[in-house]
Every structure is written in structure tokens, then in C-alpha cells.
Amino acid sequence: MFERLQTIDRRIIYLLLILVIALALLKPIGLPVKVGDNTKAMFNAIDALPPGSVLWIGMDLGVSTKAEQYPMVTALLNHAFQKNLKVVAFAMWTQGGQIFQQLVTPVAKKYNKQEGVDYLNIGYKPGNEMALRAMVSDINTGAAGVDQNGKPLSSSPLGQQVKKLTAEYVNFIVDVAAGDPGTTAYLQYVSTPEKIPMAPAVVNVSVPSEMPYVQSGQYKGMMGGLRGAAEYEILAKAPGAAAAGMDSQSLGAALIVLFIIFGNIGYLASRSKK
Amino acid sequence: MRKELPMIVTVVSGLVVVFSRYFHYGMQLGLMDTLDKWYLVSSSFAILLGIVNMVKIHWGYIRRRKEGWWNSIVLLLCLFGYGALTIQQTVDGPQAAWIFNNVITPGDSTMFALIAFFISSAAYRAFRVRTKEATVLLLAAVIVLLGKAPIGDAMINGWGNVADWIMNVPNTGGFRAIIIGAAIGAFATGFRILLGLERAHLGGTGAK
DSSP, X not given: OXXXXXXXXXXXXXXXXXXXXXXXXXXXXXXXXXXXXXXXXXXXXXXXXXXXXXXXXXXXXXXXXXXXXXXXXHHHHHHHHHTTOEEEEXXXXXXXXXXXXXXXXXXXXXXXXXXXXXXXXXXXXTTTHHHHHHHHHOHHHHTTTBOTTSOBGGGSHHHHHXXXXXXXXXXXXXXXXXXXXXXXHHIIIIIHHHTOOEEEEEOGGGHHHHHHHHHTTSSSOOEEHHHHHHHHHHHTTOOOHHHHHHHHHHXXXXXXXXXXXXXXXXXXXXXXXX | OTTHHHHHHHHHHHHHHHHHHHSHHHHHHTHHHHHHXXXXXXXXXXXXXXXXXXXXXXXXXXXXXXTTHHHHHHHHXXXXXXXXXXXXXXXXXXXXXXXXXXXXXXXXXXXHHHHHHHHHHHHHHHOOOSSHHHHHHHHHHHHHHHHTSHHHHHHSTTHHHHHHHHIIIIIHHHHHHHHHHHHHHHHHHHHHHHTTOBOGGGTSSSBO
């Protein structure tokens, strides 16, 4: 009888997964979220920036990682605007510029921030790492002189202020990355040679590969996955979609572990029978 | 010269980049800034090349009425339709933004969300205590899976710390080795390309 536990129909697994995730979203349990050291370090590094500092956000993501990374950007923007930091966004991924525009509009309205003065969306420009390298010498070269909407960078106060991607003009970099090109490009071509502190905000699957750079001090902390976004939301006192999704993540993980246990009970039962 | 010319161009380009990046006289000449601009221009052309290639392939499917050829019509209509719309009103224009927010975003994120179900089913089938190594893998996976979600600490206080130890010590150590190995491999491959020993990038069968 127990052998059948190792051949449960996958449709049952899918159905139960949908049910627990939906249930947790509709009726939150409110499990406490402990803030990790990496997120805390990143938050503290940005919190220490004086008002008027320039925060560069690399929007190297697509809409496919919306669930994990949109809350990261929103939490970052909330924190940055609370601290009166200037935000400049640039994307090496084609959808990054549009995503930033979509996310910054409601947050900017909440804090009465103006485009061109308090934040600037350079948008997507082709060239990947070479666009970054070109911006180190001159922002206008790497950005082709225009922002996401085709307006000249020189027509806005913030565009005139940030002339180069160097420590003189940019105080901190956060790269919200879903893959390559992403954090490694910023680390290699900007953060290390220009000595601009940076931290990544990456999807969960990228966390293991970023850990060596966090431990070596090359990154000043890290926001990892939906859990990292939830932790940042709590620290920034702006709870949102990530914090709301933690119960779903917990129950979903518990369900997967339960099925793994069932599968192994079935496997061991069939082995002992033989 | 069909194989030799591309190889000569590759080697000369590589040597110019090495010279301008790592030699004092090269840095003084400021070649890197010029090369960066050339790269930006050529990568813009690469996007155009990609579009031309895609149109050529899918037009061929339509002409030959290959199975599923109507998908190619939809693709080309979307490509040129959305392209024309965003040129006319920029990507943040009303209709373009509506299509992005209400068609592209839900569609793309849904496809990614399906991965959660495949992973659940795969984990259920793959994580079996067949060998000692498989058992260690299973235990580590369960500890990290629950430890990285709030439920781990809610069930047993300190579960998250164990998960953090697994991520910070054995996992990071292993990944550090992988990163170093990959960097050495990339250096070796680059060196072989510069010496003309590696020809895979020329469309050949590979190494000499």
C-alpha cells in the first residue's frame, strides 16, 4: 500500500500547490519574518547615504521575474525616496526601462518626487557591458544622449548632474538582476575600478553564485529572492507584495517537503518488499 | 581566405583590445573609449540583423506552409505592429504601455510561474534516499527549503541558522571553486582564440 506513495499523480500535487498558495494569500497566517544579515547590511549601507546622494539602480530583469523582483524595486524606491536620495535607473535588459517606469510612477507620486529632478530613467540601451564602460567615461555616450522616452539627458537637472558613472557622481549601485548581463558586469567594469559600493538584488537561484562576493566584501550586502524583498520591505517600513507572499512561500515549501517525505516512504516500502 | 580572414580579424581585434587595456602606451592613446563606441554601434546593428534573420526564417515558414505557419504570421504582425506603435508613441505611450502591462507582463510572468509546479513535481520524483550522497542532498535541500521560508524558524527556533550555515559555508565554498575554475577556463579559451587555436566561434568544428 505504501508503495503507491511514490507514484502520486502530478495533477494532485499541482492542485494542492495552487490551493495552499491561494489560501495563504487570501487568509494570511502572519508568520514572522526574521531579517537576515545580508539584507540588513545592504539596507544599512543605503540608509547611511546622506540626502541628495545618487543611487544607481541597474534594471537587469524581465517581466518573467515580476513576482520576485518587482517588490525589490518598489522597496528600494520607497527607501530611497524616504531618504531623499536621487535615483538613476539604467537597463541592460530590453524590458528593464519599461518596468522601472511602471514601478516608479506610483512610488514617486506617494513621495511627491519629480522625474528629471528626483529620479531619471535612462532606460534600455544596447551594448551590455560596453554600454556600462562607455558610461564610466561619459553617460551621454553610453546612453546615446537620451532617456527612456527619447528626451535629451541634458534637458533634466539630474541628467546634467550625473555626467559619468564614477564615484564623483554616483554614490551607490544596486543591480536588480535576473541573470546575465547583470551583477558581474557592474562589479567588473564599474564598482571595482571606480570604487563605487554596490549590492545586488537577485532572484533566489542566483543567491548561491553571489555569496562569494558578499563574503569577500565586494558587495555591501544582498537582497536575495522574495524573502530578501520581504526583509527589505520590513526594514524600510513599507510592507508590500513580498511580505504578503511569505506565507504562501512557507506553505508551498512545506507541501513540497511533505510530498518528498511521502515519496521516500513509498520508495523505502517498495525496497523492503523486494 | 574564407576561414583565414575571419581568424586574422579575430586575432588582430583581440590583440588591439589587449594592447589598449593592459599596456601603458595603449591606455595613453585612449583606444578603449573608441573601441567601446564601435562596440555600441555594432551591437545596435546586431539587433537589426536579428530582426532581418527572424523575418527571413518566418517568411520562409509562411511561404512553404510549414506546420504551424500561422504562428509565424502572428509573430511578424506582433513584431512590426508593436514596433511601429512604440516608434510612433515611445514605449511609455498609452497603447504601447497598455499592451506591455496587460499582455506581455502577465503572459511572460505566467510562463515563469509554471516552473514552480514543474519543480515541485520534479523534487517529489527525484529526491529519493537511493544512496548516501542522495540522502545528504535530500537533507540539505529540505533544511534550506524550509529554512529560507519563515515556516522553518516558526517550527523549530534556529532552523534558519542551520540553513544559513549550509548556504554560507559548504555552498559558498563550492561556488567559489566553480567561479575560479570558470575564470581560468575563460582565460584559457580567450588565449587559444588569440593564438588561432580555437575556431568554434568561426562556425568550424572546434579546436585545431
